[in-house]
Amino acid sequence: MLTESLRELEYDGLVRRHSYETVLLAVTYHLTDLGKSPSPYHGRALRLGQCLGSATQCSITLTSNREEPQRR
Structure with a gap:
């Protein structure tokens, strides 16, 4: 559910997703300029x-x- 919501926000351009190549999957989300406005x-x-x-x-x-x- 959370992942789906975050993906929708990413699709709408409100957040930016960054995944790190580590042993354990690490992902961060940041607001875009559109998301901050x-x-x-x-x-x-x-x-x-x-x-x-x-x-x-x-x-x-x-x-x-x-x-x-x-x-x-």
Whole structure:
């Protein structure tokens, strides 16, 4: 499962895989420049997580293709 997810991230260009030729297989993954760059969804996900983590109720309002968490 983890390997499959990492391979998908590699395919999407978000991480770079490097394998080392050693007796035991050693692999490292690093974020690419694309993986380090923020997308519009990162901010929305962060705001939603902060809202859901609070003690108040939370809902998402969909308007003009924007998702903004609302505290009640």
